[in-house]
Amino acid sequence: MIELTNVTRTYAGGVTALAGVSLTVAAGELVAVTGPSGSGKSTLLHVLGTLDRPTSGGVRIAGYDVAALSDAGLSALRAHRIGFVFQQFHLAGGTTALDNVADGLLYTGLRRAERRRRAERVLHRVGLGHRMEHRPHELSGGERQRVAVARAVAGDPPLLLADEPTGALDTASGAAVVELLRELNGAGTTVVVITHERELAAALPRQVRLRDGRLEHEGTVHGT
C-alpha cells in the first residue's frame, strides 16, 4: 500500500524535515507514527497523502508512482484512494454533519443524492446516525472528529491517514476515535495514525518512531 524509498523533504528555509526515510506499509496494516515535536511526522503524512512531493526518493501509494502523476492525477488519487483526518477536524461551520460528510465525496464524480446516501450510511457506521442534521458547533469534540473520520472514509478509500486525530480530544473521546480507526482497519482499510500519546501508539499493532527526520525505531511489540 505504501512504499517509501529513501525519501527526503527539505523546506525552502533549509530545514530537512525528512532525511532519508524508507518505509513499507502493507495493505491492511494499522501503523502508529510517533516522535517528538518537529521530527517530521506531519511532513511524512503529507508525503504519504500526496499533498506534498518529496525532495528526493521514491513514493508509491496504492500502486501509483507519485512522481509519475500530474497534480491533477494526484488529486484524483486522493479523491478515490486516500482519506484524511486532521487534528483540527476541518469541518465546515454552518453545514450539517450529513453535508460535511457528503462533501467529502464532492470530487469523486458522484451525484449529490448518491453522496448524501453514502454519507448517511457511513454516519450510521461511526455511531452518529442521530446527529446527522447537527452542525459542528452543536457537536462535542469527539463527535466532530467522528464526523471527520466518516468524511474521510465515506468513499471507502483503501488508505486512511490521521494526523493527531485525538490531539484535541479528552481521553474518553480519543479512545472512541481510536476504536473507530481499529474497526475500520478491521474491515480492511490500511490506517496510518500520527500521535503523541505513547499509550495510544503502544496499543496499536505497529509503531514507527521518527526523530529528526529519520526512522529511529520500529516496534511491532506491544508496549515500548
Add this chain to the structure above:
Amino acid sequence: MRAEDIHPAGLRPGDVLRGGAVGLRTRPLRAALSALGIAIGIAAMVAVVGISSSSRADLDRTLDSLGTNLLTVSPGRTMDGGLAKLPARAEDMVARIGPVASVSAIGRVADANVYRTDRIPAAETGGLAAYAVRTDLPAATGARLRDGTWLNAATARHPAVVLGATAAERLGVGRAAPEVRVLVGGQWFTVVGILQPAPLAPELDIGALVGWPAAQDRLGFDGHATTVYTRSADAAVEDVRSVLGATANPAAPNEVEVSRPSDALAAKRAAGEAFTRLLLGVGAVALLVGGVGVANTMVISVLERLAEIGLRRALGATRGHIRTQFLAESLLLSALGGAAGALLGAGVTASYAASQSWPPVVPVWTLAGALAATLATGTLAGLYPAVHAGRLPPTTALATP
C-alpha cells in the same frame, strides 16, 4: 505504472454553484456589501440609459403625433441689421407651392402688452406677447386646447382671446369663461380658450392669441405675419423648404428665416445625449469601483479560507476545482449585484419616466450590456484570487488553523 488510469472527475454545474455560494452563505453581510458596489454601478448605467431612452421615446411619440412636416417662415434681419418684415401676401404665395397642404400664420401685435388687471404697472409685461392668429392655426401647428374653444370666424372679430399654456399660468387664468377677461393692448378681451403646451410652436405658449380681424380693428395690428406655418406631404418637405424663403419674400429671400421645428426638438435631444454619455461614464466608474470591491472581497475570502482550500485539496480537488470555486463565487457576487442593480436601474427609470409622464423604456441591449459588464467584472475581479487559490500548495493551505 498506472499513471494513465486515474483522472479527476469534473464538477457538476450544481456543485459548482453550491461551492461558489459557500462564501456568500457564511459571510452574507460582506457578500451583500460587495455586491452592492456592483449594484450601484449597474443601476447607475441602466438608469442613465433607461431615462435617456424614455425621454427619446417620449420625443418620438410627440413627433409622431405632431408630425415632422411642419415648416415655419419668419422675418429675419435686413441687410442693414434692422428687423425685416414678411410681405403681406406671404401667406398666399406660400399656399401656392404645389406640395403645401395647409398654411396658417400669426402676427406679433407690436406694443400690445398683456395683463390680468389694469392695476399692474405697464413695465411688467410678464414676457407675454399678443399675436393676431388665423383661425386654422391649430390644424397647422398641432396646438390643442386644454379648456374652452378655439376662435371661429365670429369670435375672431370679437374681443376674444385664447391664451397659450404659459401665458395662462402667468396670468393666473385657470379656465375659459365669459366673465374671465384679460387686458390686451389696453382693452379687455374675454378668455374663450386655453391651449396645452405646443411643442412645435413654443411661441404660442407665451402668447395671447386674438383673431386676425380683431387685432387689426382693435389693436392696430399692421397685418404682417411674423410666423407662417405650412404643412406639406412628408416626402416633399425638403423640396418645399428649399423654395419657401424665395416664395414668401421674392423681393428679399435672404431676409427670411425658414425652419423646421421638429428639427429643433431633435437637436435638443442630441444635446441631451452628450450629457447621457458623460453620465454613462460616471456609471462605468462606479461599476469599476464595485469590481475593485469584489476583488478585495475575493482576496480576503481566499486568505480566510486557506484551511478550507487545503481540506478540499486533501479531499481530491484539483487546482482547477479550486479556481472554479472562487471564480464561481466572484461571478455569483457580481451577478447578484448586477441583477439587483438592473432591477434598481429599471425601477429608477420607471419612476422618473412616470414623474415626467414619459413612456418608460429600458432597451433590451442595456440589460444585455449590464449582464456582460457584470460577468466581465466578476471574472476580472475573481481571476487573480482564484488562480492564486488554485496555486496554493495543499500543505500550506492546511497548515493554517
